[in-house]
Amino acid sequence: MKSLAELEQIRKQTLERINLRREDKGSEVRVVVGMATCGIAAGARNVMMAFMTEASKRKLSHVTISQTGCIGTCRFEPMADVFIPGQDKVTYVNLDERKAARIVSEHIVNGNPVKEFTITNQDLAQEKGNAQ
Amino acid sequence: MIIYRSHILVCGGTGCTSSGSNTLMERFEQQLKEHKLDREVSLVKTGCFGLCEAGPVVIVYPEGTFYSRVRPEDVDEIVSEHMLKGRIVRHLVYHHQEEAQEEGQSLNDIEFYKHQTRVALRNCGVIDPENIDEYIAFDGYKALATALTQQTPQEVVDIIKASGLRGRGGGGFPTGLKWQLCKDVPGEKKFVICNADEGDPGAFMDRSVLEGDPHAVLEAMAICGYAVGADEGYIYVRAEYPIAVNRLKIAIHKAREYGLLGSKILGTDFSFDVHIRLGAGAFVCGEEMALMTSIEGNRGEPKPKPPFPATQGLFNLPTNINNVETYANIPQILINGADWFRSMGTERSPGTKVFALGGKINNTGLVEVSMGTPLRQVIYDIGGGIPGGKQFKAVQTGGPSGGCIPESLIDVPIEYDSLTKIGSMMGSGGMIVMDEDNCMVDIARFFLDFTVDESCGKCTPCRVGTKRMLEILDRIVEGKGEEGDLERLEQLAESISDTALCGLGQTAPNPVLSTIKYFREEYEAHIKEKRCPAHHCRELLHLEITDKCRGCTACFRVCPVGAISGTAREKHVIDVDKCIKCNSCIEKCHFDAIIKV
Secondary structure (H helix, E strand, O other): OOOHHHHHHHHHHHHHHHHHHOOOOOOOEEEEEEOOHHHHHHOHHHHHHHHHHHHHHOOOOOEEEEEEOOOOOHHHOOOEEEEOOOOOOEEEOOOOHHHHHHHHHHHHHOOOOOHHHEHHHHHHHHHHHHHO | OOOOOEEEEEEOOHHHHHOOHHHHHHHHHHHHHHOOOOOOEEEEEEOOOOOHHHOOOEEEEOOOEEEOOOOHHHHHHHHHHHHHHOOOOHHHEOOOHHHOOOOOOOHHHOHHHHOOOOOOOOOOOOOOOOOHHHHHHOOOOHHHHHHHHHOOHHHHHHHHHHHOOEOOOOOOOEHHHHHHHHHHOOOOOOEEEEEEOOOOOOOOHHHHHHHHOHHHHHHHHHHHHHHHOOOEEEEEEEOOOHHHHHHHHHHHHHHHHOOOOEOOHHHOOOOEEEEEEEEOOOHHHHOHHHHHHHHOOOOOOOOOOOOOOOOOOHHHOOEEEEEHHHHHHHHHHHHHOHHHHHOOEOOOOEOEEEEEEEEOOOOOEEEEEEOOOEHHHHHHHHOOOOHHHOOEEEEEEOHHHOEEEEHHHOOOEOOHHHHHHOOOOOOOOEEEEEEOOOOHHHHHHHHHHHHHHHOOOOOHHHHHHHHHHHHHHHHHHOOOOOOOHHHHHHHHHHHHHHHOOOHHHHHOOHHHHHHHHHOHHHHHHHHHOOOOOOOOOHHHOOEEEOOOOOOOOHHHHHOOOOOEEOOOOOOOEEOOOOOOOOOHHHHHOOOOOEEEO
16 A cells, blocks of 8 residues: 555655656756767776766766767877856866766866866866977 | 656557568567667557558657668668667668658658647557556556545545546547546446447557557546446457457556555555456447347347436446547546646547548558648648548548538637537548549448448348348449439438437448438439549549550550550550459559540
8 A cells, every 4th residue: 555655755765766757858967978989999898887976876867878989189088068057168178087976076076077077177287288 | 767768669550460560579679689779778669659551660769769661681770770879770771752852850840740639548658568668657556546546436436526527439428427437326336448449440549549559448447436436347359359359458457566456556446457358340339239249248239219328328237438549548638637638638538639631541550630720730730631642532530420521611629519519420530531433322332332241130221221221232333223213212211210229220321311412413424424433433434545655565465354455556456345344454554645524
């Protein structure tokens, strides 16, 4: 025998699992991981799994994790874009599992992009390195 | 909680199953395992997406990519490209003909879905119909829970009344009023019946709802039971719908397990259980009185009304009977309110209606539109128009009880009253499109042939009258029509409508009457000139080889009866006496040299 409360609990739990199928994704946060040959070779699959595990752990049902092809800067792989509605896209580069976990907690949950992993800083650092 | 990053939805409706979606499921399962993606990607079998023409259909979320006509060998590519590398397999993506360049990616971008409003079909193609949790996730059983704990039966009836919902089986009787009548009859024991004996040729709305969202119907029946004071329900479903029956059985089993059917539902004092009864394929059993007689274990024959089912229905006890689609609307109305429902459709026909689009139309399938949508929009915008650049001629709504609507009336809004006014009817939702190649006399003959076959034989007007009408039509299409035939048909039609016992007989002449009304000149051509304007009726045409013939002998070789003679490189000749008009030569000819005259 199910009670009203149990029904509501099933509703919430299942919705978290299948939220992905809703067409209105207005409040959705998207993490897009580059998963072309270059990305996969650099370890993108582990990075993506880390994003998924971290999102599962924190029950972030409004986050979808998807993949995309190569965007041309293969030397920065594994890369990922984070889209939060109403904010600029943030591109992270040279990721690993540990970094992915930090992005979830600092950027997606707390709203502070992890500047040190973003492409601009990395890029500049590398350019500087070349100049020296 | 496990988060999957992607969901693959494979259509498990009857249309896609018959074009091989089960094989696709197996292949996906195997491929996902092989690529070690089964932890990341969830594979779900859903109900009908509606676009059966493009089946088997596969939808991938979160992108909402719509893959159409997927073959088993395409699965490997979808998994290795889309699932593994995130690259959408463009050449498998469905694209509307008009947007040939711009490939449709999300469901809502596709013309076919853009103009639709999905209420009864809202879960079809979204949830796994065999998983009760997914139904609950999308507010399933919430309406029942609210009704049982916070509303009196009268309040439930009042909401349905206020919504203006009318019977979706075709008659259009106000559902709230029906419930009220049944509720007001005193009695300890009452029944709730769901009519799922969908028999119109070319109609499959109810089947898709049962296949795609069976719990919606169960929930609505329980709500109805609570409202009218019944504790037992029957679903009368055609045995020809094995997938629907199977999913219903699973759904009933699950609902009982969850305590959403059975005794003391959700800890309240309300008990309700549902049984399935299989129909043996008689069309007349879709008529409510015959249906109940059949559930009782007798031969399915109608009874005179009154008494109506509300007072003396199943086993002579008060009974409420509604159609599948009507029930599918109920939980939504209770959750969102009567005003929400009234915000769709028209004043006298609120809400939406599901139609099964078939015949000469590009997007064969299932559509749900707001009432009041013009037929033109359904046929051209959603249905994608007529294939092969042919000319639209008429659309048949309401099946054997409905009528044909000519092009001049195609801007009529779809609602109960406007369709009845022009001699057709809403019906259960079959919509068959006809082009210039369809002979309207033959169409009328086809539907009447169906009714004659399906007449139960209990009352004379239907048993004998329709047979006589069919004989006249048979004569007409064979070129033996006589002056006065049309008048005879009209006279017979009128007496049958007035005197037949049940809806089957009363409405049987409609296809004939409406075609006489709008295509009288076509009947007259058959009768007076012995000519079929659509070049369809075999007895009234012969094949001829024109001067375009190059003497390639292709027709000569394909003719099964040796009716074509001639030598190579010279114009061939057809012997009209030998010719059986099988049209094989027309299909074979490369030069369009053979014509029907």
